Amino acid sequence: METNSVSSLVIFLCIFMIMGSQVIKCSVTYDKKAIVINGQRRILLSGSIHYPRSTPDMWENLILKAKNAGLDVIDTYVFWNVHEPSPGNYNFDGRYDLVRFVKTVQKHGLYVHLRIGPYVCAEWNFGGFPVWLKYVPGISFRTDNDPFKTAMQQFTQKIVGLMKSENLFESQGGPIILSQIENEYGAQRKKLGEAGDAYMNWAAKMAVGLDTGVPWVMCKDDDAPDPVINACNGFYCDSFSPNKPYKPTMWTEAWSGWFNEFGGTIHERPVQDLAFAVARFVQKGGSYINYYMFHGGTNFGRTAGGPFVTTSYDYDAPIDEYGLIREPKYGHLKELHKAIKLCEHALVSSDPTVTSLGDSQEAHVVSSGEGNCAAFLSNFNSTSAARVLFNNRHYNLPPWSISILPDCKNVVFNTAKVGTQTSQIQMLPSNSQLRSWETYGEDITSLEDSTAFTATGLLEQINVTRDSSDYLWYITSIDIGSSESFLRGEQKPTLTMNSRGHAIHVFINGQLAGSAYGTRTNTRFTFNGPVNLQVGTNKISLLSIAMGLPNNGVHFESWNVGILGPVELDGLDQGKRDLSTQTWTYKVGLKGETTNLGSPDKVNSVDWLQASAITENRQPLSWYKAYFDAPSGDEPLALDMGSMGKGQVWINGQSIGRYWTANANGNCGVCHDTGTYRAPKCQLGCGQPTQRWYHVPRSWLQPTQNLIVVFEELGGDVLKISLIKRTTASVCANAFEHHPMVANYQIESTSYEKMLHEARVHLQCAPGQSISTIKFASFGTPSGTCGSFRLGNCHAQNSHAVIEKMCRGKQSCKLEVSNNYFGSDPCPRVLKKLSVEAICSRQ
Ligand SMILES: *[C@@H]1O[C@H](CO)[C@@H](O)[C@H](O)[C@H]1NC(C)=O
Numbered sequence: 005m006e007t008n009s010v011s012s013l014v015i016f017l018c019i020f021m022i023m024g025s026q027v028i029k030c031s032v033t034y035d036k037k038a039i040v041i042n043g044q045r046r047i048l049l050s051g052s053i054h055y056p057r058s059t060p061d062m063w064e065n066l067i068l069k070a071k072n073a074g075l076d077v078i079d080t081y082v083f084w085n086v087h088e089p090s091p092g093n094y095n096f097d098g099r100y101d102l103v104r105f106v107k108t109v110q111k112h113g114l115y116v117h118l119r120i121g122p123y124v125c126a127e128w129n130f131g132g133f134p135v136w137l138k139y140v141p142g143i144s145f146r147t148d149n150d151p152f153k154t155a156m157q158q159f160t161q162k163i164v165g166l167m168k169s170e171n172l173f174e175s176q177g178g179p180i181i182l183s184q185i186e187n188e189y190g191a192q193r194k195k196l197g198e199a200g201d202a203y204m205n206w207a208a209k210m211a212v213g214l215d216t217g218v219p220w221v222m223c224k225d226d227d228a229p230d231p232v233i234n235a236c237n238g239f240y241c242d243s244f245s246p247n248k249p250y251k252p253t254m255w256t257e258a259w260s261g262w263f264n265e266f267g268g269t270i271h272e273r274p275v276q277d278l279a280f281a282v283a284r285f286v287q288k289g290g291s292y293i294n295y296y297m298f299h300g301g302t303n304f305g306r307t308a309g310g311p312f313v314t315t316s317y318d319y320d321a322p323i324d325e326y327g328l329i330r331e332p333k334y335g336h337l338k339e340l341h342k343a344i345k346l347c348e349h350a351l352v353s354s355d356p357t358v359t360s361l362g363d364s365q366e367a368h369v370v371s372s373g374e375g376n377c378a379a380f381l382s383n384f385n386s387t388s389a390a391r392v393l394f395n396n397r398h399y400n401l402p403p404w405s406i407s408i409l410p411d412c413k414n415v416v417f418n419t420a421k422v423g424t425q426t427s428q429i430q431m432l433p434s435n436s437q438l439r440s441w442e443t444y445g446e447d448i449t450s451l452e453d454s455t456a457f458t459a460t461g462l463l464e465q466i467n468v469t470r471d472s473s474d475y476l477w478y479i480t481s482i483d484i485g486s487s488e489s490f491l492r493g494e495q496k497p498t499l500t501m502n503s504r505g506h507a508i509h510v511f512i513n514g515q516l517a518g519s520a521y522g523t524r525t526n527t528r529f530t531f532n533g534p535v536n537l538q539v540g541t542n543k544i545s546l547l548s549i550a551m552g553l554p555n556n557g558v559h560f561e562s563w564n565v566g567i568l569g570p571v572e573l574d575g576l577d578q579g580k581r582d583l584s585t586q587t588w589t590y591k592v593g594l595k596g597e598t599t600n601l602g603s604p605d606k607v608n609s610v611d612w613l614q615a616s617a618i619t620e621n622r623q624p625l626s627w628y629k630a631y632f633d634a635p636s637g638d639e640p641l642a643l644d645m646g647s648m649g650k651g652q653v654w655i656n657g658q659s660i661g662r663y664w665t666a667n668a669n670g671n672c673g674v675c676h677d678t679g680t681y682r683a684p685k686c687q688l689g690c691g692q693p694t695q696r697w698y699h700v701p702r703s704w705l706q707p708t709q710n711l712i713v714v715f716e717e718l719g720g721d722v723l724k725i726s727l728i729k730r731t732t733a734s735v736c737a738n739a740f741e742h743h744p745m746v747a748n749y750q751i752e753s754t755s756y757e758k759m760l761h762e763a764r765v766h767l768q769c770a771p772g773q774s775i776s777t778i779k780f781a782s783f784g785t786p787s788g789t790c791g792s793f794r795l796g797n798c799h800a801q802n803s804h805a806v807i808e809k810m811c812r813g814k815q816s817c818k819l820e821v822s823n824n825y826f827g828s829d830p831c832p833r834v835l836k837k838l839s840v841e842a843i844c845s846r847q
């Protein structure tokens with residue numbers, strides 16, 4: 005029963021299997037140490053992959069990459085709003101095919117944690133709630149409210165029923181070992197008091213009553229009632245303990261990075277710190293870790309929440325938005341996972357014994373009681389390395405790191421020492437031209453058509469649009485008499501208006517007078533600007549734009565969007581005039597949206613203007629279309645929207661999402677690998693558009709004549725939009741001598757001690773490619789990172805020649821980091837490293 009191959013056999017054949025004289029039934033339970041699957045305690049490594057954030061043809065590859073990184077479990081939320089677009093009408097097609105996703109995970113022998121919620125937060129539109137839910141009479145979200153509880157129960161039952169009907173729970177022989185009800189409810193519960201407690205208890209009871217045969221989890225709610233397991237989410241969770249001594253210590257969201265918002269910087273989290281956080285959790289007794297995200301993906305269409313969350317949900321995850329492996333994050337975590345798994349038996353068998361090895365150094369030792377012992381040696385000092393004595397041996401611990409010793413003797417992994425290959429990703433022009441551009445102006449002179457309506461005063465936006473579009477027109481007019489003094493003066497009247505969110509473009513008599521925007525954390529903003537008014541009737545048309553509905557905050561469902569006023573005109577002879585209470589005309593959405601202009605069927609339902617007109621046409625509110633052939637190859641694709649302003653894009657009728665090239669504003673400084681990480685710590689991309697590239701899934705393309713339709717709100721140069729291939733520019737190795745390598749560690753081998761000290765690096769090109777050039781090679785004391793290595797004072801002169809001879813023309817090459825290759829030692833008694841940058845090319 006000890007080896008993995010036997011246990012995975014048990015997993016899939018276990019419904020009623022005779023083991024000796026014992027009948028074993030598939031089951032998932034838990035105890036204080038771990039989740040117990042078919043009688044075995046497990047250290048489970050998990051990663052979040054959200055099925056609607058990629059395409060079904062990407063799923064298998066993502067899951068295989070997750071498996072290859074050593075994960076046991078794939079975690080996903082269930083997204084209510086995409087599955088039930090209107091009450092009782094369900095959609096499980098395409099990207100929303102949850103059963104297919106779960107079965108794809110099952111096919112590759114991994115487990116699933118199904119986080120039903122149905123509140124999911126997730127930077128997803130409205131936190132995953134359908135917008136219609138807000139308009140159910142008497143409803144109040146996530147509290148002791150009958151209409152809400154009825155709807156939540158119905159959807160939860162629907163999902164559980166669907167999974168049961170496909171035999172997908174582990175108790176039925178399926179892959180689902182855990183389910184989550186609610187999500188991060190603790191903070192809201194405390195604010196709501198009794199009603200919050202009652203709702204939490206109801207939710208737990210309702211879920212358990214669905215009888216799935218697998219445990220339920222509530223994350224970030226310390227009072228989760230039995231038998232529901234409370235779990236931790238955060239950048240670190242080593243100070244977390246479950247609320248009962250008989251529950252396992254689970255980390256449902258180990259944040260691998262952070263999300264981005266338009267106008268904000270790019271967030272990254274160093275893998276050294278992430279690995280350190282995971283090792284801290286495991287050494288303390290944690291037995292379940294889920295990376296949020298393992299693959300973040302893309303917020304296609306209008307699924308991004310926030311507001312202002314970018315279309316990219318890359319999250320600095322080990323697998324990037326496009327499905328490519330991100331190094332060294334992926335490789336370093338893979339090594340960490342191997343090291344943890346070598347300790348699995350001891351970790352689940354005993355509580356750690358903790359001894360101090362210094363001011364900020366500790367040893368955590370676990371043993372399996374069969375003479376097997378594993379140790380984690382930690383150094384919490386963020387600036388100084390430490391030399392510690394453990395079991396009569398000396399160990400060097402870099403700052404802010406943990407060494408893992410699966411036999412209490414040999415270090416196979418240190419969280420701060422990244423020996424894995426790194427890579428440089430580049431966005432290369434593709435061979436595909438976007439051609440036959442044509443344009444069509446969103447007609448704003450005749451907005452008051454049959455679908456428009458009037459009302460006195462200002463209306464809340466979502467109540468009007470029901471989120472069927474981002475856009476709502478607020479239109480009114482003002483008469484200017486010929487005697488107004490401003491007509492003869494210098495000073496134009498000014499228009500001031502307050503909006504609750506999220507953006508507005510102001511048009512006076514059809515001309516753009518200005519724009520204003522809120523932010524994710526402060527959606528309210530004021531537009532204030534001079535306006536050109538003429539004698540007679542002036543039309544004031546305000547385009548109010550929702551940029552994704554909020555996904556968290558107490559009663560976020562009640563937060564308003566739109567121009568709620570006041571709207572005032574100042575500088576007239578009468579003084580200030582309040583326009584808020586006069587008659588307004590409302591029109592939901594754009595004409596191009598109503599005619600479904602993005603779709604191949606409907607694109608020709610309007611009269612487009614030829615390309616020659618485009619160069620002069622930088623008009624706001626313009627539609628554009630063009631055609632292109634699918635680029636050759638299989639690299640992931642993106643649109644470079646750097647020449648454009650703000651809007652949406654469709655490819656063959658599929659929305660690739662909102663785009664906005666607003667520049668990142670933030671605090672980009674040096675990002676240290678050590679010290680406590682918080683999202684503001686490592687910011688990148690200041691002064692550049694937060695998101696310039698937009699993922700175009702290959703599966704949305706046909707070989708030729710693909711239709712691209714762009715709606716641009718502000719104006720931009722469509723002729724500069726291009727299709728880009730995302731590829732690996734070069735691969736790099738960068739490792740010290742004597743670097744511990746878990747890959748070399750074999751418990752059965754008597755020579756493993758020797759092997760451990762032969763640090764190796766492994767350069768590997770993608771399948772079908774080989775190493776064509778060695779761009780940099782130095783054995784000595786080089787500095788820098790992949791793409792920008794520099795020689796140090798110590799350098800073996802023949803480094804380049806030696807590496808070139810060994811690696812050129814090969815798909816992969818393994819190198820020992822030692823003198824042996826380079827003849828004499830270039831600098832004795834100095835710790836040396838080998839840095840190599842290699843270019844991969846198609847053979
Ligand atoms: C880290 O180590 C240095 C050198 O030993 C020491 O001066 C410093 O106080 C330590 N910092 C912490 C937080 O322990």
Ligand SMILES: *[C@@H]1O[C@H](CO)[C@@H](O)[C@H](O)[C@H]1NC(C)=O
Binds near residue numbers: 464467
């Ligand atoms: C929503 O609109 C309806 C009319 O369609 C109105 O009766 C109701 O008061 C509005 N609710 C809010 C919150 O604005």
